[in-house]
Amino acid sequence: MESEALLASAERSKAVIPLMFGTSAAAAMLSLVVSPLLKELAKGGGVVPFTNELLLLCPIVAMFASSVAALAEFETASWAEAARNLGRRRFSTRAAVGRSWQSQTEMVYNKDKRETKRWISFIWGISPAPIAALAVGGDLGFKAIVATFFAAAQAAYYFAAAENAVSRATASVALKGRTAAIAETYASQAWRVQALLPFTSALASVCAAFAAIAVEVQPVGSALFPALGALVAA
Numbered sequence: 001m002e003s004e005a006l007l008a009s010a011e012r013s014k015a016v017i018p019l020m021f022g023t024s025a026a027a028a029m030l031s032l033v034v035s036p037l038l039k040e041l042a043k044g045g046g047v048v049p050f051t052n053e054l055l056l057l058c059p060i061v062a063m064f065a066s067s068v069a070a071l072a073e074f075e076t077a078s079w080a081e082a083a084r085n086l087g088r089r090r091f092s093t094r095a096a097v098g099r100s101w102q103s104q105t106e107m108v109y110n111k112d113k114r115e116t117k118r119w120i121s122f123i124w125g126i127s128p129a130p131i132a133a134l135a136v137g138g139d140l141g142f143k144a145i146v147a148t149f150f151a152a153a154q155a156a157y158y159f160a161a162a163e164n165a166v167s168r169a170t171a172s173v174a175l176k177g178r179t180a181a182i183a184e185t186y187a188s189q190a191w192r193v194q195a196l197l198p199f200t201s202a203l204a205s206v207c208a209a210f211a212a213i214a215v216e217v218q219p220v221g222s223a224l225f226p227a228l229g230a231l232v233a234a
Contacts, residue, residue, distance in 0.1 A: 003086045003173045010079035010169055013072050014162045020069040021159045024062040024152035031058035031148040035141030055144045059133070062151035063126050066158070070125025073158040073165075074118055080169035086176075125154060 034054060133147035 003083045003176055006079055006083035006086060007166070007169050007173050010076050010083060010166050013075040013079055014166055016072045017069045017076075017155070017159045017162050020065040020072070021152075021155040024065040024069075024148075024155040027058040027062040027065070028145075028148045028152040031062075031145045034058060035145060039141065052140060055140050059129065059144045059147035059151065062148040062155075063129050066129065066151040066154040067122050067125035069155045069158040070121045071118065073162045074121040076162040077165045078114070080165040083169040084172040125158070128154065 034057075038054065129147040129151040132150045133143040136143065136146050138146075
């Protein structure tokens with residue numbers, strides 16, 4: 001079934017989101033350790049090279065995971081919507097089909113619009129975390145923690161949004177499968193009844209032939225064969 005293939009594509013796109021969520025969560029936990037550890041080493045007189053780079057490593061990893069999760073959620077939602085909309089035009093009215101019809105120019109425009117939305121989702125996946133970090137006070141270590149946890153929260157949101165889209169598509173595909181199964185059952189019953197028609201037609205022809213013979217032999221009993229023919233035809 002074509003809708004099941006689209007649903008499988010949505011599941012495949014969603015599969016990367018739990019990994020990105022786990023990566024961002026691990027980066028958030030690590031950021032809580034790195035910043036105090038570097039502060040303790042600095043108080044003890046130790047010199048730690050690349051201190052700022054180590055502080056920024058966790059938020060960079062978390063924001064990268066959040067942006068990938070945003071793109072995966074966008075693809076998942078697109079495949080899930082395609083699975084839900086498949087076959088909808090077949091059960092729509094003529095006016096609804098006319099409103100949803102698109103020319104070649106409109107289809108190209110919608111494709112470009114979809115590409116634009118993909119880049120917008122990528123920007124939304126990567127930009128709120130540094131904005132939130134810049135909005136709060138504190139040193140670089142605290143800002144890195146805020147950015148990392150904000151990116152992890154975004155990844156969790158994209159995970160939940162993808163699950164919601166896939167669950168709605170699954171319900172729609174299941175309903176279509178149920179409708180198709182019912183239609184197939186009724187079609188099988190119709191074919192079973194139709195299979196009796198050649199046999200009944202042959203019996204009716206035999207009764208007509210015997211009635212013609214009986215008219216010549218015994219006219220009184222010839223009325224029995226038309227009655228049998230009518231009974232078989234019924």
